[in-house]
Amino acid sequence: MTDSADSSDGSSPKGKKTYVKPEFKQVPLRPEEAVLGFCKTAGGGGPGDSCASLLCREVGS
Amino acid sequence: MRQPALSGSGKLRRELSFAVGGISIRLRARSESLHLHLPPGLEAFTAEASPRAMDVSVDLADLSASALGRKVFDSGGLWQLYDDGAHCSYRFESAARGPAPYRIARFSRDFSAGEVLQHPHREARAGLSFYPLEYPLDELLVIRRLGLEGGVELHACGVIAEDERGFLFVGQSGAGKTTTARLWDAAAPCTVLSDDRIILRREAGAFRMYGTPWHGEARYASPRSAPLANVFLLDRAPKNRIDPIPRAEATARLLACSFVPFHDAAAVDSAARLLEEIVHSIPCHRLAFVPDPSVVPYVRLGL
Numbered sequence: 589m590t591d592s593a594d595s596s597d598g599s600s601p602k603g604k605k606t607y608v609k610p611e612f613k614q615v616p617l618r619p620e621e622a623v624l625g626f627c628k629t630a631g632g633g634g635p636g637d638s639c640a641s642l643l644c645r646e647v648g649s
Numbered sequence: 650m651r652q653p654a655l656s657g658s659g660k661l662r663r664e665l666s667f668a669v670g671g672i673s674i675r676l677r678a679r680s681e682s683l684h685l686h687l688p689p690g691l692e693a694f695t696a697e698a699s700p701r702a703m704d705v706s707v708d709l710a711d712l713s714a715s716a717l718g719r720k721v722f723d724s725g726g727l728w729q730l731y732d733d734g735a736h737c738s739y740r741f742e743s744a745a746r747g748p749a750p751y752r753i754a755r756f757s758r759d760f761s762a763g764e765v766l767q768h769p770h771r772e773a774r775a776g777l778s779f780y781p782l783e784y785p786l787d788e789l790l791v792i793r794r795l796g797l798e799g800g801v802e803l804h805a806c807g808v809i810a811e812d813e814r815g816f817l818f819v820g821q822s823g824a825g826k827t828t829t830a831r832l833w834d835a836a837a838p839c840t841v842l843s844d845d846r847i848i849l850r851r852e853a854g855a856f857r858m859y860g861t862p863w864h865g866e867a868r869y870a871s872p873r874s875a876p877l878a879n880v881f882l883l884d885r886a887p888k889n890r891i892d893p894i895p896r897a898e899a900t901a902r903l904l905a906c907s908f909v910p911f912h913d914a915a916a917v918d919s920a921a922r923l924l925e926e927i928v929h930s931i932p933c934h935r936l937a938f939v940p941d942p943s944v945v946p947y948v949r950l951g952l
Contacts, residue, residue: 615901618821621804622908624785624792625726 662778666698667691668872669787670802670848670859672794673702676781680708684778690862691780691787694872703760703794707781710766713749715740722912727785730912736763739789754786760793788863791848792908796916800850801923804906806830806869807842807858815858815875816948817847818936819906820883827867828940829883834869836945841869846908849877849927856927879932879952886937889947899933900925 620626663678665685675698678685685707687695717740718733731738737760741752749768756763765781782790792802805819806826818829830844842860844867850857860871882894882902894902900921909920927933938944 613898613901615898615905616821617905619911620725621822622905622911623724623726624788624908625724625728626785 662686666696666702667694668696668699669694669791669861670795670800670874671850671852672791672798672800673699674705674782674787674790675702676705676707678707683707683709686778686780688780688783690864690868690870693870694862696872701761703790704762705782706764708764708766709769710753712751712753712766712768715750715753715766717753717755728789737793739786741786752781752783752786754782754790756790756793759797760790784863788846788861788908791861793910793916795848795850796910796913796919798850799919799923800848801920802846802848802861802908803903804845804908805847806844806865807847807860807875808833809840809842809873809875810878810949811838813875814878815842817849817858817877817880818883819880819903821906824883825885825938825940826883827865829938829944830865830867830869832940832942832945836942837949840871840873842871842873842875844869849923851923851926856931877927877931879934880927881934881936881948884935884937885940887939888937889939889944890937891948891951892935892937894933894935896925896928896933899928903928 662685663681663683664676665687666673666675667687668674673696676685717731717738719731720729721732722730727743728739728741731740735758736755737758738756739754740750742750751768752765754763754765765786767779767781795801803817803819804821804826805817806829808816808818808830810816818826820826827844830841833839834841842858843864845865846861846863848859848861850859856877857874858877859874862870864870882899903924904921907920907924910916936948
């Protein structure tokens with residue numbers, strides 16, 4: 589196992605940096621999880637369950 | 650006179666306090682007829698209010714005609730955020746509860762103090778106790794204060810190993826956080842802080858991870874904390890494998906798994922900087938894993 593891939597400076601033995609072609613990587617963001625918009629609690633605060641509040645009838649995502 | 654009965658397993662009180670990830674919150678009922686309790690998952694987080702506690706007063710009110718200022722953000726779910734220049738207000742509504750909001754939480758812009766007004770519901774009318782920061786309000790308040798204090802909450806499982814090192818396993822829903830929590834709990838002497846939400850804070854020049862009450866399916870929720878030693882970004886795979894990950898990709902994946910007030914550019918910027926610092930100072934790796942007990946010794950021996 590090594591440390592993070594870009595932790596070295598990418599230098600060649602002669603001291604010149606080797607060219608690495610830039611690469612795009614998409615990282616998915618899930619807004620329905622990120623904004624805490626839905627009730628997913630069971631009276632204990634856990635988002636993994638459905639709401640147990642007497643009045644709440646929301647279904648969590 | 651009829652004595653109020655307990656709603657939930659907590660004690661009946663007019664004032665209570667708790668702390669999550671170093672954020673202290675004190676709740677006070679304004680009227681004598683109101684009673685508060687913490688839900689079972691939060692009881693372990695009961696703590697004396699700190700001098701910097703968020704002070705929250707609680708009352709019942711008719712919320713059908715509330716002026717809150719400009720709408721800043723709509724979660725697409727239960728709540729919308731408003732700003733009147735001096736206060737931020739979370740307005741909670743649900744079709745199941747009628748057209749009027751059922752709760753309004755109005756806070757100073759620094760989230761040091763505020764009030765929660767609850768539409769008079771069945772529990773409160775009957776003199777029963779209730780929890781005014783019902784999810785997701787408690788978590789929303791904590792992430793706002795974290796953003797101001799240099800912290801961030803992540804979609805992650807946190808484990809404190811026998812030697813007190815903190816291992817963080819990060820991933821969105823379905824990545825294997827709950828599975829990881831169960832496997833570590835069964836295979837090694839350790840403390841699982843949470844199987845779904847972990848708070849990271851910078852403290853005295855180092856990074857520390859905290860458990861939260863907002864657990865996942867396996868219901869792990871501990872108020873303990875530990876120094877952050879290793880970060881793993883989870884991927885399911887047919888074979889266990891620990892790989893290096895470019896720092897930019899690690900930062901992006903951590904941000905995508907964070908609970909940040911995305912409507913607040915300064916808060917997003919602050920979280921991104923904090924995560925970048927973490928990636929530069931804590932070993933971060935991609936952990937591709939088989940969801941069986943073999944992954945626990947693989948990680949422990951590989952470090």
